[in-house]
Amino acid sequence: xxxxxxxxxxxxxxxxxxxxxxxxxxxxxxxxxxxxxxxxxxxxxxxxxxxxxxxxxxxxxxxxxxxxxxxxxxxxxxxxxxxxxxxxxxxxxxxxxxxxxxxxxxxxxxxxxxxxxxxxxxxxxxxxxxxxxxxxxxxxxxxxxxxxxxxxxxxxxxxxxxxxxxxxxxxxxxxxxxxxxxxxxxxxxxxxxx
Amino acid sequence: xxxxxxxxxxxxxxxxxxxxxxxxxxxxxxxxxxxxxxxxxxxxxxxxxxxxxxxxxxxxxxxxxxxxxxxxxxxxxxxxxxxxxxxxxxxxxxxxxxxxxxxxxxxxxxxxxxxxxxxxxxxxxxxxxxxxxxxxxxxxxxxxxxxxxxxxxxxxxxxxxxxxxxxxxxxxxxxxxxxxxxxxxxxxxxxxxxxxxxxxxxxxxxxxxxxxxxxxxxxxxxxxxxxxxxxxxxxxxxxxxxxxxxxxxxxxxxxxxxxxxxxxxxxxxxxxxxxxxxxxxxxxxxxxxxxxxxxxxxxxxxxxxxxxxxxxxxxxxxxxxxxxxxxxxxxxxxxxxxxxxxxxxxxxxxxxxxxxxxxxxxxxxxxxx
Numbered sequence: 001x002x003x004x005x006x007x008x009x010x011x012x013x014x015x016x017x018x019x020x021x022x023x024x025x026x027x028x029x030x031x032x033x034x035x036x037x038x039x040x041x042x043x044x045x046x047x048x049x050x051x052x053x054x055x056x057x058x059x060x061x062x063x064x065x066x067x068x069x070x071x072x073x074x075x076x077x078x079x080x081x082x083x084x085x086x087x088x089x090x091x092x093x094x095x096x097x098x099x100x101x102x103x104x105x106x107x108x109x110x111x112x113x114x115x116x117x118x119x120x121x122x123x124x125x126x127x128x129x130x131x132x133x134x135x136x137x138x139x140x141x142x143x144x145x146x147x148x149x150x151x152x153x154x155x156x157x158x159x160x161x162x163x164x165x166x167x168x169x170x171x172x173x174x175x176x177x178x179x180x181x182x183x184x185x186x187x188x189x190x191x192x193x194x
Numbered sequence: 195x196x197x198x199x200x201x202x203x204x205x206x207x208x209x210x211x212x213x214x215x216x217x218x219x220x221x222x223x224x225x226x227x228x229x230x231x232x233x234x235x236x237x238x239x240x241x242x243x244x245x246x247x248x249x250x251x252x253x254x255x256x257x258x259x260x261x262x263x264x265x266x267x268x269x270x271x272x273x274x275x276x277x278x279x280x281x282x283x284x285x286x287x288x289x290x291x292x293x294x295x296x297x298x299x300x301x302x303x304x305x306x307x308x309x310x311x312x313x314x315x316x317x318x319x320x321x322x323x324x325x326x327x328x329x330x331x332x333x334x335x336x337x338x339x340x341x342x343x344x345x346x347x348x349x350x351x352x353x354x355x356x357x358x359x360x361x362x363x364x365x366x367x368x369x370x371x372x373x374x375x376x377x378x379x380x381x382x383x384x385x386x387x388x389x390x391x392x393x394x395x396x397x398x399x400x401x402x403x404x405x406x407x408x409x410x411x412x413x414x415x416x417x418x419x420x421x422x423x424x425x426x427x428x429x430x431x432x433x434x435x436x437x438x439x440x441x442x443x444x445x446x447x448x449x450x451x452x453x454x455x456x457x458x459x460x461x462x463x464x465x466x467x468x469x470x471x472x473x474x475x476x477x478x479x480x481x482x483x484x485x486x487x488x489x490x491x492x493x494x495x496x497x498x499x500x501x502x503x504x505x506x507x508x509x510x511x512x513x514x515x516x517x518x519x520x521x522x523x524x525x526x527x528x529x530x531x532x533x534x535x536x537x538x539x540x541x542x543x544x545x546x547x548x549x550x551x552x553x554x555x556x557x558x559x560x561x562x563x
Contacts, residue, residue: 040287066211075208086215093227096309100283108287 007138010131014142017191020118021150022184027118031151032176034112041155045148047106048113049141051091052122055084056140059123060133073127080123088114118147153183234314246312250276250305260325261318262425263364264380267306273380276305281314327422328352332415333392338478341399342444343410344384346392347419354390355423357383359430359451360532360560363393363423367405370412379405380425382534382560384447386454393421398444428560430455431530435556437463438523438531440515440543442470445534446479448560452532457489464492466522470515470539473499474506496522515539516546526551533559 014020021027027048034044059080067073092110096103113119122143126136157179166175229246234253236242244253251261251274265271272292278301285293289304330347338344349355357363362382369375385394400406413419430437430452439449449467456465471477476499483495498518502508511518523529529552533540540559547557 062211066207070203070207072204072207075204078208079211082212082215086219089219090222090226093222097226104284104286 005135007134010135011138011142014139015146015149016187017193019146019150019187020121020143021147022180022187024121025184026121027116027147028180030112030116031147031154031180032173034109035151035154035176036158038152038155038159041148041151043106044109044112045144045151047109048116048118048147049144050106051084051088051110051113052119052144052147053137053141054091055080055087055119056122056126056136056143057133058083058087060126060131060136063127064133076124076127077120080120084119084123085114118143150180150183154179229311232310232313234310234316237317237320238315244310246310248309250278250303250308250310250314250316252306253310254305258327259318259322260327260364260422260425261305261322262325262380263306263378265306266378269304269307272304274305275302276308277301277317278303278308279315279317281310281312282308283311324356325423325425326352326355327420328355330393330419330421332413332417332419335413335415338396339476342478343397343399345395345397345409345413346385347395347421348392349390350418355393356390357387357393357424359383359387359455360428360448361424361426362428362448362560363395363421363425365395365405365409366420366422367408370408372402372407373404377404378422382426382428382448382451383424384450386451386458388455388458394447396444396447396450426560428532428534428558430532431558433530434463435528435530437465438519438529438547438552439465439467439533440470440519440531440539441467441534442515442539443476443535445560448534449532450479450482453486453490453493456493457486460491462491465490466494466496468515468519468522469495469497470535471497471499472501473503474508514542516542519543520546520550523550526553529556531557533557535561537561 017023021031030044035041062079062083063073063076067076067079088110092107095107095110122140126139131139154176158176161175161179170178227247231243232246234242234244236259242257244257249267251263251267254261261274261276263271263274265273267274269288269292275292275297282301282303285298285303286307288307292304293302328349329351330349332345333348334344334346336344336346360382362380364378364380367373367377367379381395381397383393384396385392397406397409399410428448439452441449446469453465453467455461456463467483469477469483477497480495480497487493487495496511496518498511498513498515499506499508500512500514502512511522526547531543531547531552533543540561544554544557544559548554
C-alpha cells in the first residue's frame with residue numbers, strides 16, 4: 001500500500017517528529033561514546049548522514065530488484081547488513097585514497113557506524129512503510145540529519161556540562177542518558193506539526 | 195514449490211550475494227587500496243623497497259627494524275614516534291594527542307597510525323639498528339608475590355643480547371584465548387647485563403591483561419618466547435652523584451638490574467632504594483636486597499608499607515613513599531633520582547624531589563602506562 005505522503009513531509013518528519021535517535025532510540029552506542037565534543041560529533045554526524053542516505057538507496061534497489069522478484073524478502077535482515085558493511089568498507093578505501101582531508105575528518109568514523117543499528121533501522125523501516133525510491137532516499141537523508149542534530153545538541157550540552165558537579169554515580173553514561181531522555185521529551189513537542 | 199527447494203534457493207541467494215559483495219571488497223582492496231611498492235629511505239643512506247598501504251611501524255618491523263611500542267600499534271602509548279622528512283601527509287586525528295607543537299615542526303609522526311602510501315624519507319636514532327628480535331626459551335618461572343612472577347629467559351637465536359641496566363624489551367604474546375593476534379608488551383629487564391645469555395623479567399598480573407594473564411596462567415618452563423629489544427633511555431648515568439631509587443612492585447625490575455651492575459663494578463656511589471608497597475605480602479626479594487647492602491659500599495634498602503596489616507608486625511617505615519623520601523633524604527644537592535612505577539606515583543615523587551632541590555634534569559623515570 002503506497003502512502004501518498006509528500007517527500008518533504010517525510011524528510012522533515014524524519015528529522016524532528018520521528019527522530020531515529022530521540023523517538024525510536026536507535027543508534028545509542030556511538031551517540032553516547034562520541035558526543036563529548038562538538039568537533040568529533042560533527043565528523044561522525046556527517047559520516048552517518050552520508051552512509052544512511054546511500055545505504056537506504058542501495059538497499060531499496062536490492063530489495064526491489066532482487067529480493068522481491070525471487071520472493072526472498074525474509075532475507076532482508078542478512079542482505080541489508082552485508083550490503084551496508086561492504087559499502088562502508090569500499091567507501092573508506094576510496095576516501096582514504098582520494099582525499100586526505102576528508103579521511104581525517106570522517107574516514108575514521110566509518111568502521112564505527114557499520115554496526116550502528118540506526119543504519120539498519122532506517123533500511124528496515126522504509127520497507128515496512130512501503131516507501132518509493134524517492135521517499136526512501138528522503139527518509140534516509142532526513143534520518144541522518146536528525147541523528148546528527150541530536151548528537152550535535154548532546155555534544156553542546158555535554159561540553160557545557162563539563163564543569164558541572166554531576167553526582168559520582170551518574171557520571172558518564174548515566175547523566176547522558178538522562179539528558180537524552182529530556183531531549184526526547186522536548187522533541188515530542190514537535191509532534192502534531194507534521 | 196517444495197519447502198526444501200525454497201530453503202535451498204534462500205540459502206543460495208544469501209550466500210551468493212555475500213560472496214559477490216566479498217569479491218567486490220577484495221577487488222577494491224587490491225585496486226583502490228593498493229599503493230604498490232614504495233621506497234623508504236632511512237637516515238639518508240639505507241633504502242628499503244616495501245609494500246605500501248600499511249602503517250610505518252608494522253612495515254619497518256617486517257624489515258627487521260624495531261621502533262619501540264608498548265601498546266602494539268593501537269595509538270595508546272605514544273612511544274613509536276618517528277621523524278618523517280618527506281612523504282607523509284597531514285596529521286591524523288589519532289596522532290594529534292601525542293604530538294607537541296615542537297615535534298610538529300620537526301615532522302615527528304606516530305608511526306603506528308601513519309600509513310606508507312608513497313615514497314618516504316625518515317630519520318631514526320642509530321641505536322634502533324641495534325634492536326633485534328630474539329628467540330628465547332623459558333628456563334624458570336618463580337612467583338615473587340601473590341601477583342608478581344619472575345620469568346627467566348635463555349637466549350637461543352641470537353644467543354647473546356647486549357643492553358644497559360634499566361632498559362626494556364618487548365615480549366610477544368602469541369594468539370591464545372584472550373587475543374586473536376600476537377600482541378607486544380614492554381617489560382624492563384631485572385637481570386645484570388654482564389651475563390648476555392639470559393634475561394629476567396618481573397611481570398605483575400593485571401586483571402584481564404592480555405600479556406600478564408598469558409604469563410601467569412599459560413606460560414610453562416620450556417616454552418619458546420619471541421622478544422625484541424633492547425629499548426629505553428632509562429639507565430644509570432655515569433656521574434658521581436648520590437642515587438635515589440624509588441620503585442614499588444614490578445617497578446623493581448630496572449632498579450635491581452642497575453644495583454646488580456653497580457655491585458659487579460664495585461660502584462662506590464651512595465644509593466638509597468625506597469620500595470613502596472601496601473602490606474607485607476607485597477614485599478619480595480628482601481633477602482637479595484639485604485645481600486646487596488652487604489656487597490655495595492653505601493647502599494640502603496628502605497621498604498615502606500602504606501597499609502601494614504596488624505599480623506604483619508611491621509616495624510619498618512610506614513606511610514606514603516613520598517613522606518618517607520622527604521624524611522630520610524637530607525638534601526637534594528648532588529643527587530640523581532631514578533623512578534619506576536605508575537604515572538600517579540611518579541608525578542607525586544617528582545614533585546617532592548623538586549621541592550627538596552633535586553633539579554628536574556637529574557630525575558629520570560620509566561612510567562608504566
